[in-house]
Amino acid sequence: MYYVPPESPEPEDVRLNQWIGAAAYLLFFVPLLAAPKSKFAMYHANQGLVLLLTSIAANLVLGLLPLIGLLLVPLANLGLLVLFIMGILNAVNGWMKPLPLIGGLSLIRTP
Numbered sequence: 001m002y003y004v005p006p007e008s009p010e011p012e013d014v015r016l017n018q019w020i021g022a023a024a025y026l027l028f029f030v031p032l033l034a035a036p037k038s039k040f041a042m043y044h045a046n047q048g049l050v051l052l053l054t055s056i057a058a059n060l061v062l063g064l065l066p067l068i069g070l071l072l073v074p075l076a077n078l079g080l081l082v083l084f085i086m087g088i089l090n091a092v093n094g095w096m097k098p099l100p101l102i103g104g105l106s107l108i109r110t111p
Helices: 011-023 030-034 039-064 068-092
Strands: none
Touching: 011 030, 011 039, 011 068, 030 039, 039 068
8 A cells, every 4th residue: 555656658558558547537447357467557447446435435534524524525526526537637648647645555556
Protein backbone atom coordinates (compact mmCIF):
# COMPACT_ATOMS: atom_id res chain seq x y z
CA MET A 1 0.00 0.00 0.00
CA TYR A 2 2.82 2.37 -0.71
CA TYR A 3 3.57 4.38 -3.81
CA VAL A 4 5.97 2.92 -6.31
CA PRO A 5 6.63 5.24 -9.25
CA PRO A 6 5.48 3.52 -12.43
CA GLU A 7 7.95 2.60 -15.09
CA SER A 8 7.30 4.06 -18.50
CA PRO A 9 5.11 1.69 -20.46
CA GLU A 10 6.02 0.49 -23.91
CA PRO A 11 4.38 2.60 -26.65
CA GLU A 12 2.76 -0.53 -28.07
CA ASP A 13 1.30 -1.39 -24.65
CA VAL A 14 -0.20 2.10 -24.40
CA ARG A 15 -1.60 1.99 -27.92
CA LEU A 16 -3.26 -1.39 -27.42
CA ASN A 17 -4.67 -0.69 -23.96
CA GLN A 18 -5.72 2.98 -23.90
CA TRP A 19 -9.43 2.23 -23.90
CA ILE A 20 -9.05 -0.65 -21.47
CA GLY A 21 -7.25 1.76 -19.13
CA ALA A 22 -10.08 4.27 -19.51
CA ALA A 23 -12.66 1.56 -18.78
CA ALA A 24 -10.84 0.87 -15.50
CA TYR A 25 -12.35 4.03 -14.06
CA LEU A 26 -15.85 2.69 -14.70
CA LEU A 27 -15.16 -0.93 -13.73
CA PHE A 28 -11.69 -1.42 -12.23
CA PHE A 29 -11.69 -5.17 -12.90
CA VAL A 30 -11.95 -4.84 -16.71
CA PRO A 31 -8.14 -4.58 -17.15
CA LEU A 32 -7.68 -7.48 -14.73
CA LEU A 33 -9.64 -9.66 -17.15
CA ALA A 34 -8.81 -8.09 -20.53
CA ALA A 35 -5.13 -7.17 -20.19
CA PRO A 36 -3.57 -8.74 -17.08
CA LYS A 37 0.00 -8.49 -18.44
CA SER A 38 -0.20 -4.82 -19.42
CA LYS A 39 1.63 -2.41 -17.11
CA PHE A 40 -0.42 0.47 -18.48
CA ALA A 41 -3.79 -1.22 -17.96
CA MET A 42 -2.88 -2.51 -14.49
CA TYR A 43 -1.74 0.97 -13.44
CA HIS A 44 -5.13 2.42 -14.39
CA ALA A 45 -6.94 -0.53 -12.79
CA ASN A 46 -5.16 0.37 -9.55
CA GLN A 47 -6.10 4.03 -9.89
CA GLY A 48 -9.73 3.07 -10.61
CA LEU A 49 -9.86 0.79 -7.55
CA VAL A 50 -8.40 3.46 -5.29
CA LEU A 51 -10.91 5.98 -6.64
CA LEU A 52 -13.80 3.56 -6.05
CA LEU A 53 -12.73 2.81 -2.47
CA THR A 54 -12.24 6.52 -1.78
CA SER A 55 -15.70 7.34 -3.06
CA ILE A 56 -17.29 4.59 -0.94
CA ALA A 57 -15.42 5.71 2.17
CA ALA A 58 -16.18 9.40 1.62
CA ASN A 59 -19.88 8.80 1.10
CA LEU A 60 -20.16 6.47 4.10
CA VAL A 61 -18.26 8.68 6.51
CA LEU A 62 -19.75 11.97 5.39
CA GLY A 63 -23.22 10.47 5.12
CA LEU A 64 -23.14 9.59 8.80
CA LEU A 65 -22.49 13.19 9.86
CA PRO A 66 -25.69 15.06 10.59
CA LEU A 67 -26.23 18.44 8.92
CA ILE A 68 -22.63 19.11 7.91
CA GLY A 69 -22.64 15.83 5.98
CA LEU A 70 -25.46 17.20 3.84
CA LEU A 71 -23.11 19.95 2.72
CA LEU A 72 -19.95 17.90 2.41
CA VAL A 73 -21.28 14.86 0.49
CA PRO A 74 -22.03 16.85 -2.69
CA LEU A 75 -18.67 18.63 -2.47
CA ALA A 76 -16.83 15.34 -2.02
CA ASN A 77 -18.72 13.79 -4.94
CA LEU A 78 -17.88 16.77 -7.13
CA GLY A 79 -14.20 16.34 -6.26
CA LEU A 80 -14.42 12.62 -6.99
CA LEU A 81 -16.06 13.37 -10.35
CA VAL A 82 -13.13 15.64 -11.22
CA LEU A 83 -10.67 12.85 -10.30
CA PHE A 84 -12.71 10.38 -12.38
CA ILE A 85 -12.52 12.64 -15.45
CA MET A 86 -8.80 13.25 -14.90
CA GLY A 87 -8.18 9.50 -14.72
CA ILE A 88 -10.04 8.81 -17.94
CA LEU A 89 -8.20 11.63 -19.71
CA ASN A 90 -4.85 10.30 -18.46
CA ALA A 91 -5.64 6.83 -19.80
CA VAL A 92 -6.93 8.03 -23.17
CA ASN A 93 -3.87 10.26 -23.63
CA GLY A 94 -1.51 7.42 -22.72
CA TRP A 95 -0.21 8.97 -19.50
CA MET A 96 0.59 7.19 -16.25
CA LYS A 97 0.10 10.14 -13.91
CA PRO A 98 -1.17 9.45 -10.39
CA LEU A 99 -4.44 11.08 -9.41
CA PRO A 100 -4.02 14.01 -7.01
CA LEU A 101 -4.35 13.20 -3.29
CA ILE A 102 -5.20 9.50 -3.71
CA GLY A 103 -3.03 8.33 -6.60
CA GLY A 104 -0.09 7.38 -4.41
CA LEU A 105 -1.75 4.24 -3.07
CA SER A 106 -0.89 0.96 -4.73
CA LEU A 107 -3.35 -1.89 -4.20
CA ILE A 108 -2.84 -3.86 -7.43
CA ARG A 109 0.60 -5.02 -8.45
CA THR A 110 1.72 -4.24 -11.96
CA PRO A 111 3.46 -6.96 -13.97
